[in-house]
Amino acid sequence: MGLRRGLLLLLRRILRRRNTKIGIYGAPNAGKTTLANRIIHDFLDNTEDIGVVSEIPHETRRAFRKEGILITAKGAKLRVDIVDTPGLATKIDFHDFLAYGLSEEEAKKRAKEATEGVIEAIKWLDDLDGVLLVMDATEDPYTQANIVIIGNLEARGIPFIIVANKVDLKNAAPARIKNAFPQHVVVPVSALKGDNMEKLYEEMARRFR
Amino acid sequence: MPHKCTRCGKVFEELSDDMLKGCPACGNKLFFYMRSAAAEELAGRIRVEGIEEVEDVGADAENASQTMQMPQLDIESIRILKPGVYVLNLEALFSKEEIIMGIKEDGSYVIHLPSLFKTKRKRKKEK
Ligand SMILES: Nc1nc2c(ncn2[C@@H]2O[C@H](COP(=O)(O)OP(=O)(O)OP(=O)(O)O)[C@@H](O)[C@H]2O)c(=O)[nH]1
Ligand SMILES: [Mg+2]
Numbered sequence: 001m002g003l004r005r006g007l008l009l010l011l012r013r014i015l016r017r018r019n020t021k022i023g024i025y026g027a028p029n030a031g032k033t034t035l036a037n038r039i040i041h042d043f044l045d046n047t048e049d050i051g052v053v054s055e056i057p058h059e060t061r062r063a064f065r066k067e068g069i070l071i072t073a074k075g076a077k078l079r080v081d082i083v084d085t086p087g088l089a090t091k092i093d094f095h096d097f098l099a100y101g102l103s104e105e106e107a108k109k110r111a112k113e114a115t116e117g118v119i120e121a122i123k124w125l126d127d128l129d130g131v132l133l134v135m136d137a138t139e140d141p142y143t144q145a146n147i148v149i150i151g152n153l154e155a156r157g158i159p160f161i162i163v164a165n166k167v168d169l170k171n172a173a174p175a176r177i178k179n180a181f182p183q184h185v186v187v188p189v190s191a192l193k194g195d196n197m198e199k200l201y202e203e204m205a206r207r208f209r
Numbered sequence: 210m211p212h213k214c215t216r217c218g219k220v221f222e223e224l225s226d227d228m229l230k231g232c233p234a235c236g237n238k239l240f241f242y243m244r245s246a247a248a249e250e251l252a253g254r255i256r257v258e259g260i261e262e263v264e265d266v267g268a269d270a271e272n273a274s275q276t277m278q279m280p281q282l283d284i285e286s287i288r289i290l291k292p293g294v295y296v297l298n299l300e301a302l303f304s305k306e307e308i309i310m311g312i313k314e315d316g317s318y319v320i321h322l323p324s325l326f327k328t329k330r331k332r333k334k335e336k
Contacts, residue, residue: 090299122302
């Protein structure tokens with residue numbers, strides 16, 4: 001790229017103030033919304049949430065964006081838009097929701113919306129500059145959903161960081177995630193408690209700039 | 210491969226860019242990928258766009274084959290096992306431009322062609 005073109009791109013970027021668009025992906029209940037809320041609380045507004053956190057899977061069934069979050073980490077700055085996406089799953093069965101007290105009708109509606117949510121999450125990928133792939137560190141990371149999304153991120157050349165979440169829990173095993181995906185960056189955090197978030201912000205500033 | 214509009218019934222021998230915005234004749238967004246006479250018959254029963262309507266047919270399909278196993282997904286992106294139970298082929302959803310919903314095991318599929326092209330407008334912007 002010539003210097004002239006480089007300058008033009010830089011200028012355009014400044015003028016348009018285009019933020020780096022970061023998508024938060026992962027299986028249902030991995031803690032995507034908790035993480036998105038944490039980032040917003042840390043850098044934008046302590047009272048604002050991007051979405052509802054729930055122990056019931058597929059709580060998030062539409063993608064939601066929060067714009068203009070200025071992340072700072074060790075002097076580095078990164079201006080981002082955060083997109084919280086619905087959980088990716090290979091099977092969505094309304095029976096799984098009945099145990100949480102939903103009626104059959106509500107559960108079926110949730111299953112349908114969750115299916116549409118997966119489609120929407122995948123469609124967003126085209127628009128992103130980077131991805132935080134959230135995994136629940138208490139669970140086996142070697143799932144079809146994780147493998148497929150990593151393969152696609154690699155193929156599209158989208159930089160991503162694997163977030164090994166829920167390390168506050170006793171049975172969390174972030175090392176298992178590192179072993180499963182040794183060629184990728186894995187940052188263990190607790191989105192709920194806020195543990196090790198600085199490390200994640202540093203890594204984001206480094207990779208998503 | 211012939212596609213048939215699920216609303217007005219018009220048949221298109223070739224896929225065109227126009228169709229990605231909806232049926233050129235009536236604007237409907239669900240097309241049927243016609244593989245067999247049975248598929249065509251089923252297409253006639255789907256009237257409204259969206260998953261809901263397909264589910265009704267899916268229920269019939271399930272009753273018709275009680276022995277249906279966990280399916281091998283090959284070309285479908287989504288299979289409706291029965292209302293409220295979906296199997297998603299993530300690989301296909303990631304890589305294909307059209308969403309193919311399988312509702313029967315006889316080679317019939319519903320394709321939601323424009324679904325990948327209308328997100329920009331549909332997206333919720335957070336304020
Ligand atoms: N212990 C612990 N629990 C967490 C952590 N992060 C999230 N959770 C819990 O995990 C559950 C799911 O969290 P969500 O943030 O709703 O997960 P999600 O990935 O957005 O889920 P979907 O929207 O359904 O795909 C909730 O009960 C959270 O409180 C964490 O770091 N530690
Ligand atoms: Mg969520």
